[in-house]
Amino acid sequence: MTAGAVxxxxxxxxxxxxITRSDGARTVNSNPAAQTGSTAPPPTSSGxxxxxxxxxxxxxxxxxxxxxxxxxxxxxxxxxxxxxxxxIPSIGVDSSxxxxxxxxxxxxxxxxAWGQAGWYAGGVRPxxxxxxxxxxxxxxxxxPAVFFRLRELRAGADVxxxxxSGKTLHFVVDTSQRFSKDRFxxxxxxxxxxxxxxxxxxxxxxxxxxNHNYLDNLVVTAHLA
Numbered sequence: 001m002t003a004g005a006v007x008x009x010x011x012x013x014x015x016x017x018x019i020t021r022s023d024g025a026r027t028v029n030s031n032p033a034a035q036t037g038s039t040a041p042p043p044t045s046s047g048x049x050x051x052x053x054x055x056x057x058x059x060x061x062x063x064x065x066x067x068x069x070x071x072x073x074x075x076x077x078x079x080x081x082x083x084x085x086x087x088i089p090s091i092g093v094d095s096s097x098x099x100x101x102x103x104x105x106x107x108x109x110x111x112x113a114w115g116q117a118g119w120y121a122g123g124v125r126p127x128x129x130x131x132x133x134x135x136x137x138x139x140x141x142x143x144p145a146v147f148f149r150l151r152e153l154r155a156g157a158d159v160x161x162x163x164x165s166g167k168t169l170h171f172v173v174d175t176s177q178r179f180s181k182d183r184f185x186x187x188x189x190x191x192x193x194x195x196x197x198x199x200x201x202x203x204x205x206x207x208x209x210x211n212h213n214y215l216d217n218l219v220v221t222a223h224l225a
Contacts, residue, residue: 080127081165091149114140126161131197147202171222196224
């Protein structure tokens with residue numbers, strides 16, 4: 001396993017994006033979500049990688065345990081313009097995208113606004129080979145946040161990314177999976193993939209009022225249409 005692969009951003013600790021709540025407001029329970037890819041140091045976590053892809057380019061659902069050695073870090077040259085906006089018509093999402101980096105503990109920075117999603121600017125850009133990561137809060141002290149309805153997405157749903165150059169990329173949802181944060185499959189979510197993949201991530205599950213955090217992550221995976 002290469003050093004870059006081991007560095008995979010610690011989605012395990014808080015939320016890949018550190019999406020937490022500062023109060024004990026609403027508890028949201030959801031369905032499952034996720035899969036593979038990466039370009040820069042991703043999350044640090046004990047995880048596993050996917051070792052197979054389908055001929056059609058869709059990423060198979062992540063199994064419940066290790067599937068083999070980690071992939072080597074990809075060395076893609078960023079070909080696509082950075083993403084500027086994410087639109088998901090079926091759940092009413094239309095948000096500009098904040099570039100997100102890593103915090104001192106190697107966890108992904110949280111979007112600074114409840115109603116705005118962010119993308120992992122140290123990783124893959126949407127449309128380039130590999131997994132591009134977009135994260136958003138599920139709710140706030142005052143109610144639903146940008147990815148509150150992410151749990152409603154099903155296979156076949158459309159996701160659109162508008163780049164800074166004005167190009168629109170069409171992704172189609174494949175899977176929605178739920179993972180406990182203390183067993184988050186970091187390598188499977190961030191590890192390399194041969195084709196462009198989109199990961200949409202938020203918090204879900206029971207709310208831990210003592211630590212002001214949800215216990216699980218929801219990861220929705222989509223492929224470039």
